[in-house]
Each structure stands twice: as structure tokens, then as C-alpha cells.
Amino acid sequence: xxxxxxxxxxxxxxxxxxxxxxxxxxxxxxxxxxxxxxxxxxxxxxxxxxxxxxxxxxxxxxxxxxxxxxxxxxxxxxxxxxxxxxxxxxxxxxxxxxxxxxxxxxxxxxxxxxxxxxxxxxxxxxxxxxxxxxxxxxxxxxxxxxxxxxxxxxxxxxxxxxxxxxxxxxxxxxxxxxxxxxxxxxxxxxxxxxxxxxxxxxxxxxxxxxxxxxxxxxxxxxxxxxxxxxxxxxxxxxxxxxxxxxxxxxxxxxxxxxxxxxxxxxxxxxxxxxxxxxxxxxxxxxxxxxxxxxxxxxxxxxxxxxxxxxxxxxxxxxxxxxxxxxxxxxxxxxxxxxxxxxxxxxxxxxxxxxxxxxxxxxxxxxxxxxxxxxxxxxxxxxxxxxxxxxxxxxxxxxxxxxxxxxxxxxxxxxxxxxxxxxxxxxxxxxxxxxxxxxxxxxxxxxxxxxxxxxxxxxxxxxxxxxxxxxxxxxxxxxxxxxxxxxxxxxxxxxxxxxxxxxxxxxxxxxxxxxxxxxxxxxxxxxxxxxxxxxxxxxxxxxxxxxxxxxxxxxxxxxxxxxxxxxxxxxxxxxxxxxxxxxxxxxxxxxxxxxxxxxxxxxxxxxxxxxxxxxxxxxxxxxxxxxxxxxxxxxxxxxxxxxxxxxxxxxxxxxxxxxxxxxxxxxxxxxxxxxxxxxxxxxxxxxxxxxxxxxxxxxxxxxxxxxxxxxxxxxxxxxxxxxx
Numbered sequence: 001x002x003x004x005x006x007x008x009x010x011x012x013x014x015x016x017x018x019x020x021x022x023x024x025x026x027x028x029x030x031x032x033x034x035x036x037x038x039x040x041x042x043x044x045x046x047x048x049x050x051x052x053x054x055x056x057x058x059x060x061x062x063x064x065x066x067x068x069x070x071x072x073x074x075x076x077x078x079x080x081x082x083x084x085x086x087x088x089x090x091x092x093x094x095x096x097x098x099x100x101x102x103x104x105x106x107x108x109x110x111x112x113x114x115x116x117x118x119x120x121x122x123x124x125x126x127x128x129x130x131x132x133x134x135x136x137x138x139x140x141x142x143x144x145x146x147x148x149x150x151x152x153x154x155x156x157x158x159x160x161x162x163x164x165x166x167x168x169x170x171x172x173x174x175x176x177x178x179x180x181x182x183x184x185x186x187x188x189x190x191x192x193x194x195x196x197x198x199x200x201x202x203x204x205x206x207x208x209x210x211x212x213x214x215x216x217x218x219x220x221x222x223x224x225x226x227x228x229x230x231x232x233x234x235x236x237x238x239x240x241x242x243x244x245x246x247x248x249x250x251x252x253x254x255x256x257x258x259x260x261x262x263x264x265x266x267x268x269x270x271x272x273x274x275x276x277x278x279x280x281x282x283x284x285x286x287x288x289x290x291x292x293x294x295x296x297x298x299x300x301x302x303x304x305x306x307x308x309x310x311x312x313x314x315x316x317x318x319x320x321x322x323x324x325x326x327x328x329x330x331x332x333x334x335x336x337x338x339x340x341x342x343x344x345x346x347x348x349x350x351x352x353x354x355x356x357x358x359x360x361x362x363x364x365x366x367x368x369x370x371x372x373x374x375x376x377x378x379x380x381x382x383x384x385x386x387x388x389x390x391x392x393x394x395x396x397x398x399x400x401x402x403x404x405x406x407x408x409x410x411x412x413x414x415x416x417x418x419x420x421x422x423x424x425x426x427x428x429x430x431x432x433x434x435x436x437x438x439x440x441x442x443x444x445x446x447x448x449x450x451x452x453x454x455x456x457x458x459x460x461x462x463x464x465x466x467x468x469x470x471x472x473x474x475x476x477x478x479x480x481x482x483x484x485x486x487x488x489x490x491x492x493x494x495x496x497x498x499x500x501x502x503x504x505x506x507x508x509x510x511x512x513x514x515x516x517x518x519x520x521x522x523x524x525x526x527x528x529x530x531x532x533x534x535x536x537x538x539x540x541x542x543x544x545x546x547x548x549x550x551x552x553x554x555x556x557x558x559x560x561x562x563x564x565x566x567x568x569x570x571x572x573x574x575x576x577x578x579x580x581x582x583x584x585x586x587x588x589x590x591x592x593x594x595x596x597x598x599x600x601x602x603x604x605x606x607x608x609x610x611x612x613x614x615x616x617x618x619x620x621x622x623x624x625x626x627x628x629x630x631x632x633x634x635x636x637x638x639x640x641x642x643x644x645x646x647x648x649x650x651x652x653x654x655x656x657x658x659x660x661x662x663x664x665x666x667x668x669x670x671x672x673x674x675x676x677x678x679x680x681x682x683x684x685x686x687x688x689x690x691x692x693x694x695x696x697x698x699x700x701x702x703x704x705x706x707x708x709x710x711x712x713x714x715x716x717x718x719x720x721x722x723x
Contacts, residue, residue: 024129028120031133035116035140038482039109039149044101045485048626049152052489052638053087055622056080057152058099059631060091067091069243071252072618075610075631075658078644080618081256081265083239085193086154099629108156112149115160116140119382122167125174126343126350127393134467135389142381143477143493144314144374151486154195155378161191162202163382166353169206173349176216178224185228189235196266197274198379199236201364205356213349240266253644255618255637260644274370305366306377310497313422315377315384317474319362321415322384325391326355328407332394350390358383374492396463405449412448412466416441419473426495433476441469489619592620594627595711602661606630613661613715614650616640616694624663633659636694647696654718662701664714 048054052072056079060067063074070084071077080087089107097103116136124132139145148155168184171177184206191199207225214221243251243262257265307316333348361380365372391411398404416438423434444466451462477494602624606612614633615621621634635650636642645653653659705716 021129027129027133028136031120031136031140032113032117035136036109036113038140038146038478039112040106041482043105043109043150046105046150047101047485047487048622049101049105049487050489050491051487051622051626052618053080053090053152053154054104055618055625055632056084056087057090057094057104058626058629060084060087061094061099066252069252072255072621072634072637073611073625073631075633076252077611077633078253078637078642079255081638082154082195083193083262085190085239086157086195089157090152099626104152105150108149108152111156111160112140112145115145115149115163115382118160118163118167119386122163122170123350123386123389125170126347127390131389131393133389134392135385137471138318138388139381139385141471141474141478142315142317142378142385143474143481144378145381146478146481147314147486147491147493148375148378150482151375151491153375155375158191158195158198159378159382161187161194161199162357162379165191165202166206166357166382166386169210170346170350170353172224173210173214174346176214176220176224178227181210181224181228182231185231186235189232189237192232192236193239197272201361202357205360206353209349209352209356213345213352215345253637253642255642255644258643274372275364275368301367301369303366306362306380309425310492311374311377313425313477313494313497314374314492315380317419317422317477318384318388318415318470319380320418321411321470322358322387322391324407324411324414325395326351326358326387328404328411329387329391329394330355332398332404347390347394351387354383354386354390358387373490375490399449399452402449409445409448412470413442413445415470416445419470423473423476425497427498429495430476433472437469437472440465440472444469592623592713594624595713597711598624598713598715599628599711601710601715602628602630602632605660608657609660610653610658611660613663614659614697615663616665616698620663632663635697636692640694641692643693645697646693647700650697651700657719659718662698662705662716662718664698664702664707664716 056066056070056072059071059074059076063071063076065071065076066074067088068084069076070079070082070087072080089111090104093103093107094100116139119139120132120136122132123135145159148159165184165187168180168187172180172184174180188199188203211218211221211225214224216224240262243254248260253260254262254265257268305311306319329351330348333344333351335344358380361383365376365380392408395404395408395411399408419441420434420438423429423437444462447462448466451459480495481493602612606628610631611633612628612630613621613624614635615624616635617640618634618638621632625632633645635645637644650659701716701718704721705718706720706722708715708717
């Protein structure tokens with residue numbers, strides 16, 4: 001391959017830019033505006049989205065200490081189960097503009113626009129504006145991206161930072177520039193403060209690529225990598241050092257850990273435990289799946305995991321094509337020199353960087369034995385999209401070769417057939433589109449090698465038909481996603497699909513499992529308005545009357561079957577769904593409905609207490625905190641299983657007059673909350689194996705204080721003992 005054969009490449013790589021065609025700036029502006037419109041459309045429909053994180057955002061907007069640590073409540077009893085970097089933009093937004101759905105979720109949507117822009121800039125440098133536009137469009141129309149950049153989980157910021165990392169690494173390869181390599185290290189470090197060890201997954205291929213291909217001496221390459229490692233350690237380690245050195249008695253408990261240690265959380269539950277399934281007390285993970293496939297309760301692991309069940313519709317529309325184009329791109333660029341001081345060398349480096357990141361992340365996701373959810377796959381979206389734009393550009397320029405023409409046509413045909421399969425998994429979902437994609441894609445694939453002979457206009461029309469057929473399926477899924485509110489802890493993009501493999505077996509593992517979903521309704525759990533907002537609390541996405549039930553929820557906050565929530569074929573064992581009638585406790589996946597009476601009780605004299613109430617589990621506590629705006633202590637952390645506080649600590653809080661109410665587990669729900677993982681861990685709350693400190697606290701409260709019913713929920717006044 002030569003520069004003359006590929007005029008889409010810049011004439012000089014290091015710091016150079018090709019002349020911009022007149023259409024590029026309007027096209028780029030159109031791409032970014034369309035991405036923003038897609039991600040911002042009806043954003044308020046999701047309410048508080050994942051109330052676990054929204055409660056932490058609300059707390060951080062009122063307390064700088066909660067802001068720094070990522071506390072679940074402004075009283076700083078316990079943190080969320082992740083470092084707080086992903087919460088900081090949302091916290092700042094709420095500080096500036098007040099609490100509401102848009103204020104929480106707009107920063108996430110803007111991260112999606114930023115990721116599209118960074119991806120465009122990276123692909124354009126070596127492959128031109130046409131390839132960059134195709135990559136940006138492929139990313140924006142990835143269903144799981146349309147979901148997660150409209151949601152408040154940490155994955156949005158993580159995906160942006162991973163994209164920035166690859167971009168900076170490729171810039172560093174242009175002339176072995178140390179400053180860009182330092183920026184890459186800093187991006188990885190900040191990604192660590194977003195979702196801990198997942199940030200490090202792409203490091204091996206990127207480090208090897210730089211060590212082998214950077215156009216400088218070996219000693220300088222290794223020295224630069226050491227400096228980048230230092231930048232990563234500083235960017236990600238300063239917060240960890242402060243937390244570990246801070247006296248435990250004056251900071252919040254580290255949520256998700258069993259020993260109040262962020263390092264334990266990082267290396268165990270949020271680290272190696274995700275790989276080998278040995279997550280302390282978790283009901284997810286564990287080896288020994290059927291047939292040796294592993295995956296335990298979180299679905300069988302294996303090479304087909306990303307293509308199977310509900311996961312396929314989240315990410316895999318263009319994944320087969322990306323893998324084919326990766327191989328094709330490497331074959332075409334393989335004759336380039338090892339160093340990246342040539343155009344072809346940088347093209348090959350780009351394929352290795354994006355392709356290596358895709359492969360290693362896909363392998364980890366496919367074989368991890370611990371907690372795994374469909375939406376984790378958003379981390380793959382920029383890698384897939386980059387390879388699509390780059391690979392199509394290379395094959396298009398080489399289409400005069402029979403091998404390149406056949407590869408391009410075959411890739412298009414494969415994509416059309418796979419889209420046909422994925423669209424068929426959603427029973428009754430746009431059957432006309434399924435056939436249109438198949439027929440249009442195959443026609444374009446057959447005609448493409450011969451279209452050039454009929455003239456440029458016919459060639460362009462054929463290529464346009466092929467692109468439309470390839471993107472029509474994910475585009476339809478995106479439209480379904482953005483027209484649906486998403487709340488709770490485990491959410492999915494697109495329409496209902498039977499046989500999802502991302503959630504725990506018997507819960508979300510497919511139809512017919514014990515207490516499981518027969519199918520996943522659009523977007524997972526909850527309905528428009530979200531949990532935590534009923535009962536007259538802050539009403540993102542539209543006001544509701546006092547005590548009204550938000551759309552998509554039945555009595556007690558249980559998700560309804562109106563097409564905007566999760567329609568259950570059977571309830572979770574142990575009441576892991578929403579609260580009971582009249583507003584009982586929240587569940588593993590959703591929070592409780594907060595009545596006007598409960599809100600009035602919690603807000604009365606709330607300023608005289610550190611916590612207006614305590615409730616077992618973070619989803620339960622978050623519902624009351626978001627509805628009232630006052631701190632509510634989540635006993636046991638995000639699912640009631642963390643040993644925080646101990647019974648003696650809780651008794652001391654009560655003696656000191658720091659807690660007014662204890663909210664019991666009225667109704668049919670249990671108070672097992674959920675974090676980003678939705679995984680219930682043992683050793684803690686009433687729903688977890690073995691009882692634990694939260695059970696001890698609840699039993700002591702029941703034996704010591706009189707029970708009363710407030711708005712359908714069970715309350716205990718901790719200022720009025722029975723004797």
C-alpha cells in the first residue's frame with residue numbers, strides 16, 4: 001500500500017492536517033448536533049435513572065465531604081461502591097442548577113457527544129473525514145451507547161476516557177511525543193477513579209504497541225512508558241492515597257468493601273473478583289457453569305457471549321464487520337515499516353491500537369466469571385466504530401483489487417445477515433425492517449464490485465444503500481431506547497428480547513428461570529419518572545401530584561407492564577422487586593414509592609438530625625432521600641450487606657440523637673438495594689445470606705421502638721422507645 005494509493009491519508013503524519021473539504025465542517029457539526037439530539041431527546045423520562053447514584057449526586061451537591069468521597073448521603077455514613085470521578089460532573093451540575101433529572105443526566109449526554117468528537121478527531125488524522133464521519137455515526141448509533149450516555153452509571157465517563165486514551169497514544173506515536181503519552185497515562189489514571197481496574201484492561205496492547213512501534217530508540221521508548229506510568233499513578237492514585245490515609249473514624253465507610261478499605265474493594269469485589277467470580281459474598285459469579293462454560297448466575301461465559309441473547313442487540317450489530325475489517329486493515333498495511341514515521345506505519349498502528357483494545361476487552365467480557373451486565377459492553381463501542389470507519393476507508397481505496405472488493409462486499413453481506421438475525425430476536429419488532437435490511441444489504445453487497453463501471457453516481461448510490469442497510473437495525477434500536485424511560489440498576493437498550501445473558505441466572509438469565517423474567521421489556525426496570533420521585537418529591541421529567549404513582553409503576557413502586565418498564569413473568573425470590581403496596585421498602589433493582597405522609601414525617605425537624613432516617617439498602621434509602629432532600633442513612637450500603645454501621649455504632653447514633661426514624665421493611669419488598677452492579681452480596685441485610693449487621697440493627701429497632709404505619713410504610717420513631 002502506498003500513500004498515492006490511499007489519498008485519504010495525510011501527506012505527512014507528524015502534526016499535519018490535510019486540507020479540509022468544504023463539506024467537512026458542516027458534516028461534523030451535523031454529526032455532533034444529531035448525536036446531541038439523540039442523547040438529549042426526552043431525557044427527563046428516566047427520572048432519577050439509577051437512584052443509587054442519583055442519591056450520591058444529591059448528597060455531593062450539599063456536602064463537599066460527600067462530594068470528595070462519593071458518599072451516598074450528606075451525613076457521610078457510607079460511599080458508593082465505586083470511586084467518585086463519574087459522580088463529580090453530575091454533582092457540579094446539580095450544585096449549579098438544582099436537583100432534577102436533566103441536571104443529573106445532561107452531563108452524561110454531553111460525554112457521549114464528546115466521545116463522538118474525540119473518535120472523529122482520531123480516525124480523521126490517518127483516514128480522512130469520510131472515514132471519521134462513518135466512525136462517529138457508527139458509535140452514536142450503537143444501542144448500548146444511546147442507553148448509557150442517557151443514564152447515570154459510571155460507564156459513560158469510562159468510555160469517554162478510554163477513547164481519549166487511545167487518541168493520545170496514537171498522537172504520541174506520531175514522532176514519539178512524550179507529552180501525548182503522558183496525557184494518555186493521565187486519562188487511564190482518571191479512568192481508574194471512574195471504574196477502578198476496568199480502566200487498565202486496554203493497557204497491555206497499547207503499551208506493547210508503543211514499545212515496539214514508536215519511532216525512537218528502545219531506551220527512550222521504555223523511559224517514556226515509565227513516565228506515562230507515573231502520570232497514570234498520580235492521576236489515579238492521589239485520591240486513593242488521601243482515602244487510605246484519612247482516619248477511618250472521620251470519613252464515610254467504603255461501600256462495597258468488607259473491611260472499610262478502598263484497596264480491598266479495588267482488588268477484590270471490583271477487581272479480580274470480576275474475573276474469577278470470587279466476589280466476597282456476591283450471589284453473582286463463580287465458576288462451574290453448565291458444560292464448564294462458567295459464568296455462574298451471571299450467564300454462561302464463552303466466545304459467543306457478546307453475540308448471544310440480549311447482549312447481541314446491545315453491541316454486536318457491527319462487531320463481526322469490525323473483526324473482519326481489522327484483519328483486512330492489518331493485511332493491507334502489514335508491509336509498512338515497523339516504526340510509525342510513515343503514513344502506512346501510522347495506519348497500521350491505528351488498526352493495532354483500536355483492534356487490540358477491542359480484542360482484549362471483548363475477551364475479558366466474554367470469559368469473566370463474576371458480575372456481568374449487558375450495558376458493560378458500551379466500553380466496546382468506540383473500538384468497534386473506529387475499526388468500521390478505518391476498515392471501510394482502506395478497502396474502498398483498494399477496491400480496484402479483487403480481494404479488497406470481495407472483502408468489502410462480503411463484510412456488508414455479513415452485516416446485513418447478522419442484522420436480520422438480531423432484529424428477529426425481538427418478537428414482532430418491525431418485521432418489515434428486518435427484511436428491508438437483509439434485501440437492501442445483500443443487493444448492495446452483490447452490486448458493489450460492479451457499480452463503478454456504471455458511473456460515479458451509481459457507485460455512490462450503491463455505497464449509500466450499503467451504509468443505510470448496515471446502520472438501519474441499530475438506528476431502530478436507538479430510537480426505541482431514547483423513547484423509553486430507564487430506571488433501576490440493570491437496564492438494556494432496544495425492545496424486548498428473550499434469553500438475555502447479562503443478569504443473574506434465574507433473575508435475568510432468560511425465560512422460565514426461577515423467579516426470572518420471561519422477557520426483558522424495553523430498557524430494563526422502572527418506568528417514566530423513575531423511582532425516588534413519587535410522593536411529591538422533586539419531579540424530573542414532569543411534575544406529579546402528591547402521592548401519585550409515576551407512569552410505569554404499579555402500587556408500591558413496582559414496575560408496571562406498560563411497555564416502559566420491566567414486565568416480570570415472575571417475581572424475584574425474596575421480594576427483590578419494588579416495594580409493597582402503599583409504599584413499602586425498595587428492592588434490589590428499584591426503590592420504594594414515597595408517600596406524601598412519609599415525606600412530611602421525614603422533613604419535620606429534619607435539620608436537627610444528621611440523618612432524618614435510616615433504611616436498609618441504598619435503593620430504599622435513596623428513594624426517601626431523593627423525594628425529601630434530607631439525608632437518609634443506607635444501612636448495609638448498596639444492598640444491605642456491608643458491615644456498616646455496626647449495631648453498637650447504630651445504637652450510639654441513636655443515643656446521640658442523630659437519627660430520627662428507622663424505615664422498616666413493610667409491604668412485600670425487601671430492603672436489599674443495588675448499585676451499578678445490581679449484585680446482592682451476602683453477610684448483610686435480611687435479603688442476603690447469613691443475616692449480618694443490618695439484620696441485627698433491624699431486630700434491635702423492632703424490639704426497642706414502637707412500630708407505626710406512615711403512608712403505607714413501616715416507621716419506627718427512634719426518639720420514642722417503647723419503655
